[in-house]
Amino acid sequence: AQSVTQLGSHVSVSEGALVLLRCNYSSSVPPYLFWYVQYPNQGLQLLLKYTSAATLVKGINGFEAEFKKSETSFHLTKPSAHMSDAAEYFCAVSEERGSTLGRLYFGRGTQLTVWP
Amino acid sequence: NAGVTQTPKFRVLKTGQSMTLLCAQDMNHEYMYWYRQDPGMGLRLIHYSVGEGTTAKGEVPDGYNVSRLKKQNFLLGLESAAPSQTSVYFCASSGRGAEQYFGPGTRLTVT
Numbered sequence: 001a002q003s004v005t006q007l008g009s010h011v012s013v014s015e016g017a018l019v020l021l022r023c024n025y026s027s028s029v030p031p032y033l034f035w036y037v038q039y040p041n042q043g044l045q046l047l048l049k050y051t052s053a054a055t056l057v058k059g060i061n062g063f064e065a066e067f068k069k070s071e072t073s074f075h076l077t078k079p080s081a082h083m084s085d086a087a088e089y090f091c092a093v094s095e096e097r098g099s100t101l102g103r104l105y106f107g108r109g110t111q112l113t114v115w116p
Numbered sequence: 117n118a119g120v121t122q123t124p125k126f127r128v129l130k131t132g133q134s135m136t137l138l139c140a141q142d143m144n145h146e147y148m149y150w151y152r153q154d155p156g157m158g159l160r161l162i163h164y165s166v167g168e169g170t171t172a173k174g175e176v177p178d179g180y181n182v183s184r185l186k187k188q189n190f191l192l193g194l195e196s197a198a199p200s201q202t203s204v205y206f207c208a209s210s211g212r213g214a215e216q217y218f219g220p221g222t223r224l225t226v227t
Binding site: 009032034036041042043044045046049051090094102103104106107108109 | 120146147149156157158159161164166174206208210214215216217218219220221
């Protein structure tokens with residue numbers, strides 16, 4: 001089974017500052033990788049998805065993530081934080097390629113706070 | 117498209133009572149999932165289904181049962197609710213693209 005580690009359960013940044021949320025996964029075969037965002041009292045919404053050889057993936061709301069196979073990492077960044085980015089962010093990894101099970105394994109989440 | 121919907125949105129149960137949560141999706145997805153979300157624990161998979169009439173256990177299946185009689189619906193049942201089952205429950209579905217689409221959640225309190 002896969003596992004996902006999100007470093008830092010809480011991250012605080014000032015508005016306009018760089019956002020960096022860290023995610024590491026355990027896999028010998030590059031899987032599908034995802035970042036989801038959850039706003040208060042809502043379900044999870046897909047931010048971005050890695051499925052190919054392109055290591056830099058762009059998502060919605062100005063977020064992007066870089067896949068680094070050698071580091072088994074998939075960190076999420078945004079150059080300039082906005083107050084509306086305050087939410088909880090989840091990294092997820094799928095079963096290894098070729099599996100038909102469709103399961104995702106989620107990290108424990110990182111709560112992002114944006115200060116004015 | 118409504119996407120993934122969940123019924124009910126909120127529920128309070130007494131210990132020992134039973135209930136069923138309904139999840140419906142209109143995207144013709146093969147795979148459906150039930151998760152629970154607890155503070156600091158992320159999302160934990162309860163049960164999932166890879167097609168109509170099939171179900172499988174996830175990482176925290178005890179105390180729950182599921183059924184997938186129709187492709188678009190996935191039911192989660194609690195036969196005898198316990199306070200430890202107080203949580204927010206999310207349903208999700210996915211197709212060939214592996215990404216999962218989530219419902220808005222059901223907040224369950226067991227007293």
